Amino acid sequence: MKYAMITGARRIEIREKQQMPAAAGKARIRIKRCGICGxxxxxxxxxxxxxxLIPGHEAAGVIEEIPSGYDGPLKEGDRVAVFPAEPCGDCQLCRTGLRNLCLPPGSMGLGCGLHEPGAFSECLDFSIRFLSKLPDNVTYSQGSLAEPASVAYRAIQHADLNVGDGVLISGAGIIGLLCAQFAKLSGAAYIAVFDIEHERLKLAYDLGDVTESFDVSSNQQPEKTLWTASNGGFDCFIDCTGHQNAINLGISVLKKGKKMVCVGINFEKQLMDHVRIVQNELEVKGSFGQVEKDFDECIKMIGAGILDVDKYIFKTIGFSELQSCFEQKDRQKGTDLKVLLDPEKD
Ligand SMILES: [Zn+2]
Ligand SMILES: [Zn+2]
Known part of the structure; x- marks a missing residue:
């Protein structure tokens, strides 16, 4: 079995190993597509x-082996997407619906490819409980995008948008642009995105969900520009960057009493305009990952033709191109929104 492993700083290598029988409760999935994520x-x-570590947590494939004793609805040959987190199902968080925040003992609570073998591999053994069957008309490529799509979908649900709202999004990466698509589906009348990469913003606009895009790297008065463009402030701000400059700009053009949803993650501490949050009674809501319901609803929306994920796919590569693809992603500033690995390509 071929797989890709991180072997050091800026190194990913292709290895091969003998396959062992799958552990109890785990199905063996032949991986057909796996998205490369930030x-x-x-x-x-x-x-x-x-x-x-073997990375990869945005996977879709076909079930090759069902674990013994399993009597659920899935069978060999079923096409599935992998729900990458592995909530325990028993703790207080799981029992109250916050399965995305569950931290089972001994894990980082981050799912496959982040603390255990991921899907940059010909085969993945994974708990059958966390496999979602793909409708016949949903491709493996589309299935692999259920993971990033459901991150944005959860954020949009937290945003509580009303029809006619003005929405501001920071960060024109794939999560930001998926948020823009969901905002449009929710009836937002004006959707603005800002970023510091001109090429990204151009692409964001071309994909059709964004009303206006703003390059704040070259703008001396971005607050004034956004205030005027939004006709006096936004009803909602979704931060997909995790950077204080973006967060504070967003807060500065949010109408009083409105909400900011934070999706972007930055492991460095960030300074927020606290006074404005207090004096304008702004709501701040974090959104982390997704629960199975978010994931399954995204697959349904893709199947029903409501959610378009194909437009984010930049290209599909084989194992041999992984290392160079990572090097390029590092340089390209994100105009290659989604690159997928096809383990059978070479
Ligand atoms: Zn991801
Ligand atoms: Zn739990």
Missing amino acids: TDVHMWEDGETYKG
Whole structure:
């Protein structure tokens, strides 16, 4: 079985190993597509912390082996998407619906490819409980996008949008643009996105869900520009960057009493305009990952033709191109929104 492993800082290598029988409760999935995510690139850059790990948590494939004793609805040959987190199901968080925040003992609570073998591999053994069957008309590529799509979908549900709202999004990466699509589906009348990469913003506009895009790197008065463009402030702000400059700009053009949803993650502490949050009674809501319901609803929306994920796919590569793809992602500033690995390509 071929797989890709992080072997050091900025190194991912292709290896081969003998397959062992799958552990109890785990199905064997032949991986057909796995998305490359910013998190994978971050792990690759670091290298030391993640040495020996197989990345990849945006996977779709076909069930090759069902675990013995399983009597659920799935069967061999079923096409599935992998729900990558592994909530325990028993703790207080799981029991109250916050399965995305569950931290089972001994895990980082981050799912496959982040603390255990991921899907940059010909085969993945994974708990059958966390496999979602794909409708016949949903491709493996589309199925692999259920993971990033459901991150944005959860954020949009937290945003509580009303028809006619003005929505501001920071960060024109795939999560930001998926948020824009969901905002449009929710009836937002005006959707603005800002970023500091001109090429990204151009692409964001071309994809059709964004009303206006703003390059704040070259703007001396971005607050004034956004205030005027939004006709006196936004009804909602979704931060997909995790950076204080973006967060504070967003807060500064949010109408009083409105909400900011934070999706972007930055492990460095960030300074927020606290006075404005208090004096304008702004709501701040975090949104982390997704629960199975978010994931399954995204698959349904893709199947029903409501949610378009194909437009984010930049290209599909084989194992041999992984290392160069990571190097490129590092340089390209994100105009290659989604690159997928096809383990059978070479
Ligand atoms: Zn991801
Ligand atoms: Zn739990």
